Amino acid sequence: MPSFSKINEDYSIVCYLETKYLPPMSWSPLILTLQLASVTTVVLFVVGLPLAWWLNRSNSRFKSVAEALISMPLVLPPTVLGFYFLIAFSPGNAFGGWLDEVLGLRLVFSFAGLVVASVIYSLPFMVHPLQSGLAALPASLIDAARLLGKSPWQILTKVQLPNIRPALLTGLVLSFAHTVGEFGVVLMIGGNIPGQTKVASIAIYDEVEAMNYGVANAYSLVLIAISFVVLLGIYRLNGRASTPLEKPITQP
């Protein structure tokens, strides 16, 4: 391994910004990362919202089991998840074979596989904010809407979701950011196919392995910038949402 002082000497940010040192960077891994994060976030919202809704109102004994399963990706090394995805999705095995033959879906070393794995890997980042947001709403709001004859769907879309906007935003942004930052799972299940599964985090690893520190640095800087802007955006928005409203007027 090269020493990091070497990297600093050769490829400081200033050096990088000078055009003559601009490394031959391909945008494809960055675009792929953003595509993966966007698709994953949309799928996660569709999957995570019903889960959070159910967890919030359920008294079932399976609730704690479901909660534990959803939170597993928080504590497991990504490689463990990746390893079992690889085994499960492999066409040589029962489940993977069934997917391949019946649905024509090959989830190993493919973009679709990355999406499925990312959805499971980032599930707690969508479900937890939504669930706590829903739980924090006063129960009387739901009761009031039920008494007015509103359906559960109307209550969800007209009352619950509009009133948990900060939680909603947190769930969406964390899911997106967490998918951008994914490495272990993608490495295990996606491999390194340019344009298909070679996302930015993999590309950085790849370039470092090939001693192309300049390119690795470029990718890293773009990721840092994206992450910072995304997180800054969410804190700005949530900060504004929680600003105290006008002071109540005391007279009726």
Add this chain to the structure above:
Amino acid sequence: MISLQVSKRLYAAGGEMRLQLDLTIEKGAFISLYGPSGAGKTSTLRILSGLLRPEAGRITVNGTTWFDAEAGVSIPPGERNIGYVFQDYALFPNMSVRENLRFALRDGAPDQRVNELLEVMELGSLAGQKPATLSGGQQQRVALARALVQRPKILLLDEPLSALDPSLRRRLSDYLLEWHQSMGLTTIMVSHDGGEILKLADRVIEMREGEIVRSGSPQEVLFPDLKASGLHMVATLLSKQIDEGTATLEVVVSYPVWPAPYLSLTTDAATAAGWRAGDKITIELTSQGHRLSKR
């Protein structure tokens, strides 16, 4: 007529409790549920409205079965046509005052009903504001207006006035009485406040630990031991208004110490003839009602 015979196990702070109700309420009555907290008053409202499901029993309203545990009948809350004012008002924070009311409209119902209520409740100038920018009294009026949008036959009020200051309470209880009468409502109100109950309720139902322990006129229930001798209260007259032989008096009670000392009383104009603001009045409570005289 509302007939309610239900039982339900409740888990309160003090442990498990059985709510056992056998209750008949006449159409057009103004009932007050009275009793210490944790007695099951709010649960009674929730059971009647369908938000809480009893384990056993029946609820029938004007001949229609709303709930029957044995037959497995339970009409959903939205189809019971009940107006419900929650203790915390439960206004939707994401909607303006007008939108809160419009949300309550049945599909296809005209907007005119909303405008009418905004006007009558003096909310017109606040229609575009969000609930968080309103005072407690304003929120209470919005909650009451929203509860009335669907023209309910039954109005349930869960301590609607408890968070308000005394002068506001008085004005809003006037509103309540007016609406109760003009809309032909059957109203059930949870209240701890003696003054409010005396002013509004025809009948008081006292609950303790999940059971009805007493039911009767406000005087009977609030002053149970004084039927024979009567209780003398001393009050100062604040204002007098005479309307077709009936005098409406606003008084402040100075003896005994009273939780809500402002009362509004009516008597015939002849009794109150010559009384002026500042006069000391004796209020004698009997099982029939109250008798007023000047000290």
